[in-house]
Amino acid sequence: DTGVSQNPRHKITKRGQNVTFRCDPISEHNRLYWYRQTLGQGPEFLTYFQNEAQLEKSRLLSDRFSAERPKGSFSTLEIQRTEQGDSAMYLCASSWDRMASYEQYFGPGTRLTVT
């Protein structure tokens, strides 16, 4: 399967713990996005990478959130000191910038539950 993959698919953690999610984009895609989605809402943009450079961060991304894409391939999203309000589906998407296309391909998401 050459689609976007995310691990883990589900994560249950206690409030105050740190969690890290991984996203492996489609191999030839140089753009990678992180989104958060809660029930009944569309995905909310968190951050965006072009290759290894983090070019944009949403104001939703508090200082407890950090994302990296060290070699321009896979990316990690870490949430420190989790809060119950962090419970959501975290989606990763990738695309390529040839022909200025912004069509994105999503991974299956990581569902985070903070107890």
Added chain:
Amino acid sequence: RKEVEQDPGPFNVPEGATVAFNCTYSNSASQSFFWYRQDCRKEPKLLMSVYSSGNEDGRFTAQLNRASQYISLLIRDSKLSDSATYLCVVASPGYSSASKIIFGSGTRLSIRP
């Protein structure tokens, strides 16, 4: 006002019916427009891009009205398998020339036999 707004529905229509959704956007500099489909507890999947001249893909037709800042999706001869949430997506110029991609909250469609 939200940057991208959709009627949340739900739209409940019989199989074979034609159904249309609209989506409005507030940023007149928006460049690219898409419709995504999301099944329950699944990831969004690209349904179609929306081009200025309008475009059609089988039973699906997408249109863009830049003057009124809305896009539309028309589904003809609806099937039970069309039941899903349809997300409107708008890409606008963002910081450092990256594109700012905004999703609407989605319109729920339920097709009944």
